[in-house]
Amino acid sequence: MxxxxxxxxxxxxxxxxxxxxxxxxxxxxxxxxxxxxxxxxxxxxxxxxxxxxxxxxxxxxxxxxxxxxxxxxxxxxxxxxxxxxxxxxxxxxxxxxxxxxxxxxxxxxxxxxxxxxxxxxxxxxxxxxxxxDPCASAPCQNGGACAASESGYTCTCAPGFSGTNCETNSDECASAPCVHGTCNDQVNGYTCDCEPGWTAPDCNTEIDECASDPCVHGTCNDQVNGYTCDCEPGWVGRLCDTDIDECESSPCINGDCINHVNGYYTCDCLPGWAGTDCDIEIDECASAPCVHGTCNDQVNGYTCDCETGWTGANCDVPACTPKTVCDPATDAYRVSDGCGGTLLCPYTQIECGAPYPYGWIILTLPPAVGCQDPQATCDELAPVPPGVWTYAASCRLY
Incomplete structure (x- = not known):
């Protein structure tokens, strides 16, 4: 109609x-x-x-x-x-x-x-x-969400994109996030290629090369992309793993060198030598081995210049046969033995002369005393007041 x-x-x-x-x-x-x-x-x-x-x-x-x-x-x-x-x-x-x-x-x-x-x-x-529908042509790129607006449409961009149509990949490297490395831009992110010696997502952590304890006999000093070792005494090498041969310089002058670890050596000295480096000659005369003579020090030994009447390595052997028996007719209480020594004649009796009324007194002595010092014996043993004797005592055999 x-x-x-x-x-x-x-x-x-x-x-x-x-x-x-x-x-x-x-x-x-x-x-x-x-x-x-x-x-x-x-x-x-x-x-x-x-x-x-x-x-x-x-x-x-x-x-x-x-x-x-x-x-x-x-x-x-x-x-x-x-x-x-x-x-x-x-x-x-x-x-x-x-x-x-x-x-x-x-x-x-x-x-x-x-x-x-x-x-x-x-x-x-x-x-x-x-x-x-302003969004029918899908103007928002890279996963952006389109919405109608009074002016046409607006795009809500996915993370990592910007621009009217989300056509621009945001440069996450623009802020230079890689402290010690090269930045690689990604969609909504980035990666870092770190310089040697650095790690972590932003290359801001220095790698501790000492963490593995590389210095075998020393202290490790960490550095960027490396390390150094302060070696203990007696060790060398980059890792302080080589023992120093302290005997290489031949320190033992008169002996054999024995190398030890940790930086020291010992010397096995030849006879006659002493000291850390076997450089001290032992004085064999220090013990005065020459009984009747002068000692001459030698390397690992000595010689003796004996006095007259003595011989032997230590000048302790008489050079002649000494007299050992007293002649009671002629020998006093102390006589020469003919070899530079003295022979004591241990008579058992002595005469002690004193002024009248005492006269001569014959004292009998124990064998152990003999006639070694008749004057003293007379003073000590005669039954007269002390200090009375005026004549020298003499030994007699009875």
Whole structure:
């Protein structure tokens, strides 16, 4: 049915409706006669394009604005022509798309003609009179999320990307994060190629080359990409693992060198030598071995220059046969033995001479005393007052 046919039907009904002060608006909507101030108002209204686009089997469903506070909208079904002629210029009327009960919550789908009466559905944008999807062409690159906006679309970029369309890979190396290394930019990250001697994700940790205790006999000094060793005495080499041969310099002057670890040696001295390096000649004369002579020190030995009458290695052998027997007729108590020595004649009696009335007294002595010192013996043993003797005593054999 056309819009004009509808008007003819309304013309026949007008006399009957005159008393009601109501008029049937094209499309079947009753309005108070002369009271619809929204008709032709310079406000938002649906468009003829929408009437044509949403025509289903010759009918459009319209949410018609009544102006009532209680029921501001009513649902109307009308022909495309009725939609265009009666509602396209009626302020606030809109096509009931997605809002079958006219609650003001509808939206226009993709490719629908759009105007201010009804928004395009979420994700769509009214561009050039049509609801379009600005993200349909997938403008956001590298995994970015596209969303419609008033200006078209915006891209929420995946981590590591930037730019209007997420077309730029962010340079994570721009801040020079690799302290001691070369930075390799990655998507939303970076890697570092560390310089020798450095480690950690940012190459900011110096490798401790001493951690493995490389210095066998020494103290390790850590350095960048290396180490040095302070060796203990007696050791050399990069790792302090070579024992120094302390005997290489032949320190033992008069002996054999014995090398030891930890930096020392000992000497096994030849006979006659002493000292750490066998450099001290032993004085064999220190013990005075020459009994009757002068000692001459030699290396590992000595010689003796004997006194007259003595011989032997130590001058302890007489050079002649000494007298060993006393002659009582001629020998006093102490006589020469004929070889430079003295022979004592141990007589058992002595005479002690004294002034009258004492005269000569013969004393008998024990064998152990003999006649070694007759004067003293007389003084000690004679039965006369001490100090009386005036004549020297003499030994006699009786």
């Amino acid at each position: 056309t819009h004009k046919g509808t008007l003819l039907q309304i013309a026949f009904l007008l006399p009957a409706l005159a008393m009601s002060s109501l008029a049937l608006v094209a499309g079947g909507c009753l309005q108070p006669v002369g009271t619809d101030e929204h008709l032709g108002a310079d406000e938002a209204a649906l468009t003829a394009e929408q009437c044509s686009y949403f025509d289903v089997d010759g009918k459009d469903t319209i949410c018609h604005y009544t102006g009532s506070d209680k029921h501001p909208y009513t649902i109307l079904k009308t022909s495309e022509e009725g939609c265009i002629n009666a509602h396209a210029d009626h302020a606030h009327d809109y096509v009931a798309v997605g809002d079958p009960t006219c609650q003001g919550g509808g939206c226009l789908p993709m490719n629908a003609p759009c105007d201010a009466t009804l928004p395009c559905c979420d994700g769509l944008l009214c561009q050039n009179g049509t609801c379009t």
